[in-house]
Amino acid sequence: MTIPLTTRWVVVDIEGTVTATEQVHVVLYDYARPRLGAWIEEHPDDQEVASAVRQVRELAGLPATAGVDEVVRVLHEWMDADRKAAPLKTLQGLVWQHGYAHGELTIRLFPDAAPALRAWHEAGTHLAVFSSGSVAAQIALFGHTTDGDLTGLFSRYFDTVNAGPKREKPSYDRIAEELGTAPEGIAFLSDVPAELDAAAAAGWRTVGLARPGEPFADADFGPHPTTDSLAHLQVVPQR
Missing domain, CATH: 1.10.720 (Transcription Termination Factor Rho, Rna-binding Domain; Chain A, Domain 1)
Structure with a gap:
């Protein structure tokens, strides 16, 4: 099922969302x-x-x-x-x-991740990352994927130091302020329902990723639209 999403910003989680949890753990x-x-x-x-x-x-x-x-x-x-x-x-x-x-690490993303991120970016949607891993680690990861260097797709990176805990509403308030965008113009993609709940409480749009084999594949995503692939999102840039 295709999920339509008109938004100015798409903010993505990493593990369980764009790459398998085992790639991190x-x-x-x-x-x-x-x-x-x-x-x-x-x-x-x-x-x-x-x-x-x-x-x-x-x-x-x-x-x-x-x-x-x-x-x-x-x-x-x-x-x-x-x-x-x-x-x-x-x-x-x-x-x-x-x-x-030093060429000792390369991260494999889900097959649908890089094509979707590239398509959204090329269409004019701004992309950001919000992950518990440090900003430095985020940049290094997206710079060394099996799909190439993807850092040019992202405008901003947020972690628990510069934004706050991922399961708390104030973190999303802070990010929205940093992005200079009204909450309704930001969408958050994550595999963790509690993170989506916090983003929604801040007025963000949300989409859950329930990927087969991942820890939250069978979780209750409640009111959040949910899919198992980024290819099922029809993202339209908000003007």
């Missing part, structure tokens, strides 16, 4: 896990790394003198629990950037 997580400790040790003077490590200690209740091994233990626990902790996302993003830059 297996490919990316498995790459980062053994490299986090070495990255921290090799970049002691990097302010971004130092700030992230300090935040890990604070959030985990570790003493300020806790060593790298203790910090990494916490990071691994958060990864196992899929916790969307900002310092974890920052450190993962830095490690992934290195992997992409």
Whole structure:
């Protein structure tokens, strides 16, 4: 069934929406896990790394003198629990950037994703990303897909640091303000009903992605129009 969508902006989630969850939880997580400790040790003077490590200690209740091994233990626990902790996302993003830059990582998107994103962009719809992964990680991911470099399709990137938690309405209020667009001129695509609920509460239009084999494939999407492919969206730029 085709879902008509007239909008100025389309904001997309990443995992479960444009790429399979396993691409993040297996490919990316498995790459980062053994490299986090070495990255921290090799970049002691990097302010971004130092700030992230300090935040890990604070959030985990570790003493300020806790060593790298203790910090990494916490990071691994958060990864196992899929916790969307900002310092974890920052450190993962830095490690992934290195992997992409050295040709060690490439992300496979769903077959319908790149053609749809390109078509919407060429038709004049503005595209943005809102993901729990850091902005740096988002840019690196879309720059190194099996469909090529897609970063030129996106005008803005948002994460839990510059926007806020994905399941809370104020985050979507903040993004709308940043985009300079009325809420009704923004559509959010996600596989997580709670995220769609928060976006809808902020006045956004929403579409759920219930992709076979994904964690939320059989979830209750309630009032949100739902599809299993971006190819089923008929996006028309709002003038």
